Amino acid sequence: MGRAPCCDKANVKxxxxxxxxxxxxxxxxxxxxxxxxxxxxxxxxGLKRCGKSCRLRxxxxxxxxxxxxxxTDDEDRIICTLFATIGSRWSIIAAQLPGRTDNDIKNxxxxxxxxxxxxxxSTRHSPPFPTSHQAPPPASSxxxxxYTPICTSLSPLEPVSSFQPAVLNNDHTTLATNSSxxxxxxxxxxxxxxxxxxxxxxxxFGSEPSCTCSDGREMxxxxxxxxxxGAYNGHGYEDDQRFMLNYGTSNGGENVNQWIxxxxxxxxxxxxxxxxxxxxxxxxxxxxxxxxxxxxxxxxTQDKVMYYY
DNA sequence: AATTCTAGCAACCGCCTCTTT
DNA sequence: AAAAGAGGCGGTTGCTAGAAT
Numbered sequence: 001m002g003r004a005p006c007c008d009k010a011n012v013k014x015x016x017x018x019x020x021x022x023x024x025x026x027x028x029x030x031x032x033x034x035x036x037x038x039x040x041x042x043x044x045x046g047l048k049r050c051g052k053s054c055r056l057r058x059x060x061x062x063x064x065x066x067x068x069x070x071x072t073d074d075e076d077r078i079i080c081t082l083f084a085t086i087g088s089r090w091s092i093i094a095a096q097l098p099g100r101t102d103n104d105i106k107n108x109x110x111x112x113x114x115x116x117x118x119x120x121x122s123t124r125h126s127p128p129f130p131t132s133h134q135a136p137p138p139a140s141s142x143x144x145x146x147y148t149p150i151c152t153s154l155s156p157l158e159p160v161s162s163f164q165p166a167v168l169n170n171d172h173t174t175l176a177t178n179s180s181x182x183x184x185x186x187x188x189x190x191x192x193x194x195x196x197x198x199x200x201x202x203x204x205f206g207s208e209p210s211c212t213c214s215d216g217r218e219m220x221x222x223x224x225x226x227x228x229x230g231a232y233n234g235h236g237y238e239d240d241q242r243f244m245l246n247y248g249t250s251n252g253g254e255n256v257n258q259w260i261x262x263x264x265x266x267x268x269x270x271x272x273x274x275x276x277x278x279x280x281x282x283x284x285x286x287x288x289x290x291x292x293x294x295x296x297x298x299x300x301t302q303d304k305v306m307y308y309y
Numbered sequence: 310a311a312t313t314c315t316a317g318c319a320a321c322c323g324c325c326t327c328t329t330t
Numbered sequence: 331a332a333a334a335g336a337g338g339c340g341g342t343t344g345c346t347a348g349a350a351t
Binding site for chain 1: 316317
């Protein structure tokens with residue numbers, strides 16, 4: 001036995017929206033707001049539509065600041081990176097692209113971007129990058145807040161700020177926010193550089209000074225930053241590069257500033273290229289196996305994602 | 310000019326999760 | 331604690347316009 005339908009299907013109009021319906025819906029919402037109930041809204045607004053249909057029409061088309069038209073290269077990159085990281089979680093991806101809707105991005109991916117990338121990957125030769133097998137550790141299950149990125153365009157050598165160590169852990173357990181549990185800075189840097197590229201852009205979801213833990217406690221934010229010494233030569237970092245690791249707690253706890261040697265390995269080619277192989281695998285494997293790529297904890301206790309690109 | 314094919318996109322469907330009762 | 335209702339999401343469908351034959 002299925003769930004009862006959300007509306008009387010027989011008396012509900014389906015199909016494309018007319019300009020009159022659009023203006024009725026828009027006028028109503030601008031005047032009265034959504035009112036916390038989409039199901040009741042169409043009746044109040046004088047529309048013979050399902051509440052869900054109204055919601056979709058508003059979110060995808062009528063609401064202010066919707067961006068239509070061509071996607072930029074930057075948007076492409078963000079979509080690719082996030083897709084390789086979290087899979088087809090379009091709403092999360094859309095949250096990182098102001099003005100774009102999940103439906104838009106989904107359509108764009110399915111009709112254009114996916115093909116574009118497949119063409120691109122088919123012309124590539126032996127990528128020298130770490131595969132995703134080495135990559136993304138699960139995110140912390142501590143923070144229940146969902147954050148938006150605080151920065152989207154750091155240069156390769158800019159410090160990474162507001163980094164939350166809790167997302168860094170590599171053994172599928174939560175790295176506690178007590179910095180004493182970060183055993184050594186070297187391990188941390190090694191881990192990070194094995195897991196991610198130290199590259200142009202670093203995005204974190206986390207701009208708040210604190211967040212609420214799953215048990216309700218407020219968690220003091222720890223911070224961490226890297227500063228590279230040396231040059232990014234367009235293909236990777238110069239061999240003698242070092243990084244400044246700075247971490248500590250924002251509430252007066254331990255603070256560390258230390259130069260760390262760059263761990264061995266080749267990191268830092270074009271992030272889009274880096275993800276292409278992963279993306280290609282994702283595309284060719286019917287559907288998205290988030291387990292290989294996700295930074296979102298499997299228990300779905302939060303949607304907190306961290307990524308480089 | 311007519312027909313067929315294809316790409317793009319808006320909208321729907323059904324499932325899942327969260328909230329309320 | 332359980333059930334019901336509502337919102338949200340991702341997958342899919344179907345229509346339309348333009349391109350190709």
